Amino acid sequence: MERIPILKMGDFLLVTIQVDMYDRLALNLENDLVQMVHKNGSKGVLIDISAVSIVDSFMGRIIGNVGTMSKILDAETVVVGMQPAVAITLVELGLPLAGVHTALNVEKGMALLQSKIAIDPLDLDMQQDEGVDDDQPE
Amino acid sequence: MATNSTTSLLIKRRKDIFQIWVDHQVEDPALRDDLMSNDELRNQSEEFLDLFLQAIKSGNLEDISRTEYQPIVDLLTGISLSRAHSGFTPRETALYVLSLKKAVIRVLQEELENDPASLVNEILNISNLLDSLSLVTFETYIQGREEVILRQTSEMNEISTPVIRVWEGVLALPIIGTLDSERTQIVMENLLQEIVETESNIAILDISGVPAVDTLVAQHLIKTVDATRLMGAECIISGIRPEIAQTIVHLGINLEGVQTKATLASALKYAFSKMNMVVTKRK
Numbered sequence: 288m289e290r291i292p293i294l295k296m297g298d299f300l301l302v303t304i305q306v307d308m309y310d311r312l313a314l315n316l317e318n319d320l321v322q323m324v325h326k327n328g329s330k331g332v333l334i335d336i337s338a339v340s341i342v343d344s345f346m347g348r349i350i351g352n353v354g355t356m357s358k359i360l361d362a363e364t365v366v367v368g369m370q371p372a373v374a375i376t377l378v379e380l381g382l383p384l385a386g387v388h389t390a391l392n393v394e395k396g397m398a399l400l401q402s403k404i405a406i407d408p409l410d411l412d413m414q415q416d417e418g419v420d421d422d423q424p425e
Numbered sequence: 426m427a428t429n430s431t432t433s434l435l436i437k438r439r440k441d442i443f444q445i446w447v448d449h450q451v452e453d454p455a456l457r458d459d460l461m462s463n464d465e466l467r468n469q470s471e472e473f474l475d476l477f478l479q480a481i482k483s484g485n486l487e488d489i490s491r492t493e494y495q496p497i498v499d500l501l502t503g504i505s506l507s508r509a510h511s512g513f514t515p516r517e518t519a520l521y522v523l524s525l526k527k528a529v530i531r532v533l534q535e536e537l538e539n540d541p542a543s544l545v546n547e548i549l550n551i552s553n554l555l556d557s558l559s560l561v562t563f564e565t566y567i568q569g570r571e572e573v574i575l576r577q578t579s580e581m582n583e584i585s586t587p588v589i590r591v592w593e594g595v596l597a598l599p600i601i602g603t604l605d606s607e608r609t610q611i612v613m614e615n616l617l618q619e620i621v622e623t624e625s626n627i628a629i630l631d632i633s634g635v636p637a638v639d640t641l642v643a644q645h646l647i648k649t650v651d652a653t654r655l656m657g658a659e660c661i662i663s664g665i666r667p668e669i670a671q672t673i674v675h676l677g678i679n680l681e682g683v684q685t686k687a688t689l690a691s692a693l694k695y696a697f698s699k700m701n702m703v704v705t706k707r708k
Contacts, residue, residue, distance in 0.1 A: 367657060371617030374655040383651040390657035391624055
């Protein structure tokens with residue numbers, strides 16, 4: 288079965304969608320991503336959709352869902368590189384992806400994720416107290 | 426049979442009809458010799474009359490959708506279109522055909538003086554026919570005007586949505602005039618495309634030139650802001666006049682989640698602070 292690879296980069300997960308999505312693929316991605324967030328205790332998910340030129344309401348909902356689910360698992364989601372046509376389509380479909388952060392490209396998305404984590408005071412405390420223990424097993 | 430004799434009668438008196446018709450047109454105080462020279466008018470009228478006589482030779486005086494009327498309808502279409510484009514009023518354009526009726530009736534009167542019954546009959550026939558022809562003029566005249574309006578609309582759309590790069594990473598888009606769906610679409614596409622090309626983080630939508638904001642316009646604005654956000658940039662709406670602020674609140678439009686600023690200057694200031702930049706005076 289075809290799958291979209293999810294790359295782990297430290298505290299973040301990186302997903303690059305290089306093909307046009309169909310429903311089954313999107314569902315698998317949602318499933319895998321939530322599993323990965325849970326398994327790695329990731330703090331951020333970055334989804335690059337710069338190569339996606341077609342979205343439908345289902346795809347839009349999946350992206351929104353991933354954002355909400357990750358939020359529940361304490362991870363921020365950033366969608367980067369959305370094409371103008373895709374943005375217009377999503378807005379016209381009434382799916383402004385409220386729970387998801389956005390950025391122009393991967394670089395800016397990463398910077399955004401890093402700043403999101405840095406300003407979380409609870410996280411800073413955690414890193415001071417338990418950070419060393421958390422990182423050791425890696 | 427009567428119709429045929431009239432037709433040949435009209436063909437016989439072609440010269441007189443033409444003279445009366447052209448005289449009528451030239452004498453008309455509404456004649457636009459500034460838009461069209463008398464010679465041109467004369468040539469056009471002659472061609473029209475010839476085709477008209479050609480068409481009625483067929484004996485069909487009712488149905489102008491038949492093939493024998495094709496040339497004259499085509500000519501009329503051309504005349505009305507060119508008149509619409511060069512700025513004739515609808516009245517002047519319609520009178521062109523209607524004045525031919527006068528000329529034809531005058532000639533018929535002279536010829537059929539002794540036969541009032543057939544005179545009435547023939548006048549009715551010719552009059553009906555010319556009425557339908559003048560309807561054709563009118564339809565195409567309106568169509569020509571419509572084309573002019575459409576062209577101007579698209580031109581206006583093209584020139585009225587410039588995306589300005591005010592700073593590195595900051596785009597501004599002053600909107601002048603009312604926002605309808607079609608324009609919003611163009612505005613949105615231009616803005617998003619420009620965001621991709623310049624990798625800008627902030628877009629300022631200046632609506633000082635928008636005369637009124639109703640629920641529909643507000644919805645379009647919100648859509649644009651949402652789409653910009655989806656692209657990964659922030660959108661600020663600036664240039665909100667007090668009246669517009671009042672309307673927005675009275676209409677119950679929710680602009681929460683949309684960053685609004687009173688002037689383009691304050692929007693730019695906000696953009697600078699977002700980008701951690703400070704503008705200072707040199708000491």
